[in-house]
Amino acid sequence: MQQPPSGPYEPYNSEPTRRVGSAPQRAAKPARMPKARSLEVIHRFKTALIAGSVMAFGVLTALVAGHTTGVTARAASSGSSGSSATPATAAPTSTPSDDDSGGFFNSAPSNSSNGGFGVSSSAPSQAPVTGSNVS
Amino acid sequence: MVVEEAFETPQGLARAAFHAMGTTISLLAPSELLPHALRLTRDLFDEWERTLSRFRPESDLSRLNAAAGLRVTVSPLLLTVVLRSLDAARATRGLYDPTVLLRMIEIGYDRSFETLRGRLPQPTSDQHARVGAWREIAVDETRRQVRLPAGVGLDFGGIAKGLAVDAALDLFAEQGITPALVNAGGDLAAHGLPPGQPHWAITAPGRRERWVIGLEHGALATSGLERRHWTQGDTPRHHLIDPRTGDPADAGLWSVTVVAGACAQAEVAAKVALILGPERGEQFIEAARLGALLVATSGEWSTAGAWPRAGMRRLEAPETSGKPDTNDSPEPGVIE
Numbered sequence: 001m002q003q004p005p006s007g008p009y010e011p012y013n014s015e016p017t018r019r020v021g022s023a024p025q026r027a028a029k030p031a032r033m034p035k036a037r038s039l040e041v042i043h044r045f046k047t048a049l050i051a052g053s054v055m056a057f058g059v060l061t062a063l064v065a066g067h068t069t070g071v072t073a074r075a076a077s078s079g080s081s082g083s084s085a086t087p088a089t090a091a092p093t094s095t096p097s098d099d100d101s102g103g104f105f106n107s108a109p110s111n112s113s114n115g116g117f118g119v120s121s122s123a124p125s126q127a128p129v130t131g132s133n134v135s
Numbered sequence: 136m137v138v139e140e141a142f143e144t145p146q147g148l149a150r151a152a153f154h155a156m157g158t159t160i161s162l163l164a165p166s167e168l169l170p171h172a173l174r175l176t177r178d179l180f181d182e183w184e185r186t187l188s189r190f191r192p193e194s195d196l197s198r199l200n201a202a203a204g205l206r207v208t209v210s211p212l213l214l215t216v217v218l219r220s221l222d223a224a225r226a227t228r229g230l231y232d233p234t235v236l237l238r239m240i241e242i243g244y245d246r247s248f249e250t251l252r253g254r255l256p257q258p259t260s261d262q263h264a265r266v267g268a269w270r271e272i273a274v275d276e277t278r279r280q281v282r283l284p285a286g287v288g289l290d291f292g293g294i295a296k297g298l299a300v301d302a303a304l305d306l307f308a309e310q311g312i313t314p315a316l317v318n319a320g321g322d323l324a325a326h327g328l329p330p331g332q333p334h335w336a337i338t339a340p341g342r343r344e345r346w347v348i349g350l351e352h353g354a355l356a357t358s359g360l361e362r363r364h365w366t367q368g369d370t371p372r373h374h375l376i377d378p379r380t381g382d383p384a385d386a387g388l389w390s391v392t393v394v395a396g397a398c399a400q401a402e403v404a405a406k407v408a409l410i411l412g413p414e415r416g417e418q419f420i421e422a423a424r425l426g427a428l429l430v431a432t433s434g435e436w437s438t439a440g441a442w443p444r445a446g447m448r449r450l451e452a453p454e455t456s457g458k459p460d461t462n463d464s465p466e467p468g469v470i471e
Contacts, residue, residue, distance in 0.1 A: 104219075104226035105400055105423040116396040117353025119426065119441065123448040124336035124349040127143035129163060129329065131338035131345070133321030134359035134390050135293055135402075 143336075145329035148314070155180035156188070156296055158320030162303075163329075168312050175310070176303050176317065183299045186212050189236065189290055196289060200236065204285035206275070214279050217272070219298060220291050223403045224269045227419075230407045232378040234268040236288035239376060257367065263381040292374075293322060293406065297356060297399035300324050324354035324398040338450065339392040342434040345450040348443050350394065356401035358409045359390030359430075377410045386412030387431055394426040394442060401425070413437065 033041075144150050149169040152161040153176075160180055164172040186195045195213045209217070220233040241263065271284040283289065296319045304324050307315045314327025316335060325335050334349030340357060358375060377384040391408040395401035404425050408416035413429055417439035420427040426442035438444040 104222040105395070105404070105425065117394050117426075117441075118334075118351030119353075119394055119443040120334045120349025120351060120446045121443055122349070123446050124334060124347050125448075126332065126336050128336045128338045128347050128450075129145055130142050130161065130316060130318050130323060130335070131321065132318075132323055132340070132355040132357045132392050134340060134357050134361040135158065135296065135319075135321040 145332060147330040151176075153177055153180075156184050156299065156319065158296070160320070161318045163314075163316040164307070164312055165314070171310075172307060172312050172315065175306050175312075179303050179306065180299055180319075183212065183295065183302075186210055187216060187291060187295050189288075196291075199281060199283065200288040203283040203287050206273075206280045206282045208278065208280050211279065214274075214276065214281065216291060216295055216298060217274060217281055217289070218276070219399065220289075220294055221269060221272065221274070223294055223399070226423075227403065227407045229267055229269065229378055230410055231292075231294070231403045232266055232269055232376070233289050233291050233294075234272075234283075234287050235266050235292075235376045235378065236290035237286070238263060238266050238381050239290055239374065257369070266376065266378045266381050293356065293358065293402040294399050296320065297322050297354075297397070297402035300354070300398040319398075322354075322356040322398050322402050325350060326352055328352075339428050340390055341428075341430050341436055342389050342432075346428065347448040347450060348394075348446055353394060353396050354398035354401045355392060355394050356398055356405050357390055357392040358402070358405035359388075360432075361390060375406060375409060384410040386410060386416075388412055388416065388429055389432045389434070390430045391416065392428045392430075393420065408439075 142150075144163065147165060148163045149166040150161060150163050151169055151173040152159055153173070154160070155177070160176065162169075162172060162176055185191065188194045189196055189200065191197060195210050199207050199209060199213065217233075220231075223231045224233060265284075265287060268284050268287040271287070273282040274280070300317045300319050300322055301324060303317045304315065304326055307313065307317075308326060314325070314329055316323060316325040323337070328351065329335060334351045336347050337350050337355060338345045338347055339355065340346075340359070340361075360375070375384045376382070377386075386409070388409045391405045393401040393405040393408065395404060404420060404423055404427070408419055408427055408429060410416075411419055413431060416427070416429055417437065420439040424440065426438070426440040428436060428438055428442055428447075430436045
């Protein structure tokens with residue numbers, strides 16, 4: 001018959017402590033994570049999840065916007081030549097600056113055989129054929 | 136007054152003239168090709184005037200001006216002229232400014248010059264409309280859309296006429312019409328040479344005389360105060376606005392004639408040099424590698440850049456000095 005516990009720290013019905021002998025011992029349970037630590041990990045996971053979601057949303061929004069612009073541009077370029085006035089919003093436009101990148105005075109006209117202009121260094125002897133007037 | 140004086144028509148060529156874009160358009164071309172050349176030129180100038188006139192409410196330009204602040208889909212021609220005018224504004228740091236329309240209207244030039252007569256009333260306000268707003272014009276070339284800033288209108292001035300002359304010569308070159316010369320109210324360009332002659336003998340105006348020079352190829356254009364001037368209240372006005380002040384230019388020059396590779400280039404350069412005045416105007420012409428005859432209000436003259444100073448022959452005083460432009464041009468399509 002089993003004896004009741006005799007000491008204050010030995011539980012009732014617990015197996016007697018085997019102090020000697022070669023029988024295998026039962027595996028020790030892993031240490032449980034403290035509650036505070038668990039809460040901290042969960043909090044970090046939530047933060048990462050929210051940040052990832054926001055980034056993914058941003059990327060998707062950019063892709064959708066790019067797709068819409070491209071489709072609209074293609075539709076416009078293949079559309080009719082009708083005239084219309086529309087509100088000035090988000091048009092892919094250019095505005096001029098003071099940089100003379102176009103080279104207005106450097107561009108040769110296509111009707112000129114060698115570009116630029118040519119004038120006679122000697123005064124004409126014949127009567128004028130037309131005149132440049134104040135316009 | 137547009138004077139179709141007794142110019143000599145070179146042998147083998149014939150001359151025709153008609154009225155368009157507020158002035159007389161004349162052309163010289165081989166006799167057998169002249170009717171075809173005239174038809175091409177009239178069609179071209181008709182289209183340009185229909186599209187670009189600010190005095191026609193139905194024109195593409197008028198529709199664009201009326202929709203300032205909005206994106207407007209424009210015709211390919213208007214888009215081309217807008218882009219070239221912005222090129223010119225950029226190249227001249229805004230001294231050529233296509234956005235002076237409202238200021239021009241404020242000083243009285245609110246109708247076709249042929250109908251601008253008499254003394255106009257004094258303006259009721261001293262405020263100036265904006266100029267220099269060309270930097271805010273938005274252009275989407277792919278969609279052919281242009282947006283003017285709100286409260287801004289376009290008036291291309293002479294550049295449209297110059298571009299039309301260049302376009303006519305391009306058309307002639309494509310169709311084998313050579314030699315040829317097109318003159319739109321004094322803005323002219325030529326390609327090829329008159330048969331048996333080394334150049335086109337062309338007059339350029341002074342204040343007390345005229346000069347003849349020989350143009351081998353290229354273009355000539357003149358800007359000046361002689362024609363388009365009027366009085367508003369007690370204030371003398373003319374059409375060449377200095378964008379730096381918003382008022383008609385007053386830099387001491389009476390006229391500037393420029394020789395350049397293209398008529399639009401010559402037209403813009405002449406206007407800018409006149410705005411800048413004698414010294415800075417000469418510097419501008421030299422920097423642009425053009426040539427110019429600059430005539431001061433005193434009548435004194437100087438030359439700049441590649442202008443053929445040694446190749447000038449003096450003629451008598453011009454008969455038209457001081458007279459305003461009028462509408463007594465030849466009948467449409469007159470062929471001499």
